[in-house]
Amino acid sequence: MATPSDHHATVIDGKAIAQTIRSEIALEVATLSEKYSKVPGLAVVIVGCRKDSQSYVNMKRKACAEVGIKSFDINLPEDVPEVELIAKVDELNANPEVHGILVQLPLPKHINEEKILSQISLEKDVDGFHPLNIGKLAMKGRDPLFLPCTPKGCLELLSRSGISIKGKKAVVVGRSNIVGLPVSLLLLKADATVTVVHSRTQDPESYIREADIVIAAAGQPMMIKGSWIKPGAAVIDVGTNAVNDPSRKSGYRLVGDVDFQEACKVAGWITPVPGGVGPLTVAMLLQNTLEGAKRVIGQ
Numbered sequence: 506m507a508t509p510s511d512h513h514a515t516v517i518d519g520k521a522i523a524q525t526i527r528s529e530i531a532l533e534v535a536t537l538s539e540k541y542s543k544v545p546g547l548a549v550v551i552v553g554c555r556k557d558s559q560s561y562v563n564m565k566r567k568a569c570a571e572v573g574i575k576s577f578d579i580n581l582p583e584d585v586p587e588v589e590l591i592a593k594v595d596e597l598n599a600n601p602e603v604h605g606i607l608v609q610l611p612l613p614k615h616i617n618e619e620k621i622l623s624q625i626s627l628e629k630d631v632d633g634f635h636p637l638n639i640g641k642l643a644m645k646g647r648d649p650l651f652l653p654c655t656p657k658g659c660l661e662l663l664s665r666s667g668i669s670i671k672g673k674k675a676v677v678v679g680r681s682n683i684v685g686l687p688v689s690l691l692l693l694k695a696d697a698t699v700t701v702v703h704s705r706t707q708d709p710e711s712y713i714r715e716a717d718i719v720i721a722a723a724g725q726p727m728m729i730k731g732s733w734i735k736p737g738a739a740v741i742d743v744g745t746n747a748v749n750d751p752s753r754k755s756g757y758r759l760v761g762d763v764d765f766q767e768a769c770k771v772a773g774w775i776t777p778v779p780g781g782v783g784p785l786t787v788a789m790l791l792q793n794t795l796e797g798a799k800r801v802i803g804q
């Protein structure tokens with residue numbers, strides 16, 4: 506007879522789903538080029554030389570090349586004056602070959618992040634981080650021009666795994682501007698009943714235990730234990746935490762915000778780290794860039 510410990514969650518293969526989406530995008534990009542001689546373009550701006558930023562940007566560049574999106578890489582020194590960064594954004598706003606602009610976060614302390622994000626043309630805000638796009642995300646009956654990539658990726662993983670959101674209890678762990686807050690707004694738009702728990706929540710576990718859908722975006726390695734998960738729940742792990750691992754050549758490995766081994770025994774579905782949400786973030790960025798290019802030609 507099956508015992509509870511025999512249970513194993515369906516592991517959602519983000520890498521494979523992202524690959525499928527990239528093929529769909531590649532087809533559309535090809536059509537756009539043939540019919541309208543239009544090649545979608547994405548500009549990625551990095552300030553300084555954080556190692557993790559460089560590696561994300563390399564992944565984005567590779568993904569663009571694979572689907573036929575033209576990428577523009579702009580590297581600015583760590584100490585670039587704010588006015589120069591603004592001038593660069595303006596230049597990209599005016600460049601007709603660029604349909605999407607991403608300014609890699611975090612920015613150095615001397616630069617006002619909100620000022621830069623507000624400067625990006627709404628029509629090219631493929632990150633969905635412009636305050637107006639976030640405002641529209643928060644309003645009932647309104648939609649932003651672009652949905653932020655990681656939150657959109659989380660919902661895409663749910664829908665492509667056949668998990669419905671409407672009427673479900675969703676718990677988002679974390680309230681950051683780039684994931685926790687926007688994903689909670691997106692779930693609300695999709696008719697979930699949403700609870701956001703965060704570092705000041707008393708007894709977060711008690712909320713998570715009730716959740717049909719858990720979105721873990723706290724940035725705390727393996728903080729969510731298997732015993733906190735409701736049996737059969739869908740668990741989307743957005744955490745990408747580097748932890749020391751001397752047995753690796755790199756000296757570290759990536760772990761999520763969820764204790765994956767434990768949670769597998771209880772959850773209905775779970776995303777791994779790496780290979781879960783991360784690849785979707787990149788796929789959604791490509792999708793947004795394609796959408797931006799299509800809008801320009803009125804498609």
Ligand SMILES: Nc1nc(=O)c2c([nH]1)NC[C@@H]1CN(c3ccc(C(=O)N[C@@H](CCC(=O)O)C(=O)O)cc3)C=[N+]21
Pocket residue numbers: 560561564607608609610611632654745759778779780781782783784785786787
């Ligand atoms: N303006 C802006 N937009 C962003 O979207 C943005 C940003 N700034 N700053 C940094 C974060 C981080 N981020 C990731 C994207 C892909 C993976 C990803 O694909 N990760 C792979 C693993 C990568 C590896 O092995 O190192 C995975 O989870 O399987 C991770 C992280 C986007 N970010």
